[in-house]
Amino acid sequence: MFRRIIYTFFFSFILIGFATAQRVAIVDISTLLEKLPDYQTAQTEIDKVSARWRQEISQEYDKIKSLYNKYQAEQVLLSEEVKIEREEEIMNREKEVRDLQKRRFGPEGDLFRRRQELVSPIQDQVFAAIESYAQLKGYDIIFDKSGSAGLLYANDEYDKTEEIARELGIRN
Numbered sequence: 001m002f003r004r005i006i007y008t009f010f011f012s013f014i015l016i017g018f019a020t021a022q023r024v025a026i027v028d029i030s031t032l033l034e035k036l037p038d039y040q041t042a043q044t045e046i047d048k049v050s051a052r053w054r055q056e057i058s059q060e061y062d063k064i065k066s067l068y069n070k071y072q073a074e075q076v077l078l079s080e081e082v083k084i085e086r087e088e089e090i091m092n093r094e095k096e097v098r099d100l101q102k103r104r105f106g107p108e109g110d111l112f113r114r115r116q117e118l119v120s121p122i123q124d125q126v127f128a129a130i131e132s133y134a135q136l137k138g139y140d141i142i143f144d145k146s147g148s149a150g151l152l153y154a155n156d157e158y159d160k161t162e163e164i165a166r167e168l169g170i171r172n
Helices: 002-019 029-035 037-077 080-105 110-137 161-167
Strands: 024-027 141-144 151-154
Touching (some): 029 110, 037 110
Parallel strands (some): 024 141
């Protein structure tokens, strides 16, 4: 008797699982992007801009190093006032270059904005194609296996945000 209950319980779960099966797919966004000519062009542009800015910053650091070496060589001949002026000049130049580096390569810097400007439209195109494919082929969920984006598409039927909001007492 107990065994029959266990079997019934077990097979009920299996049947429920089949009745509510979701179609899931995996896509490698990195591979798709790398194969798009527009993305390759954008990446080449970003690489060129980045290299130019890195060289600019490197040249500025070389100038600072030259100033410092000159200061070191002349230090014994300089008055205290001139020493302080030169040290301040070197420190100010270093700060300017660090600020330039941050402006170019920082989290919200010029390179980030340029990448967004060039790559975002291409990514939007890929995401639209994924959504269209999912709807056409009947997929409920699509994940990115490259790990950069995670969940790429989910059928709105499975979005339970509003139900959870109601449970929490949140009203629209």
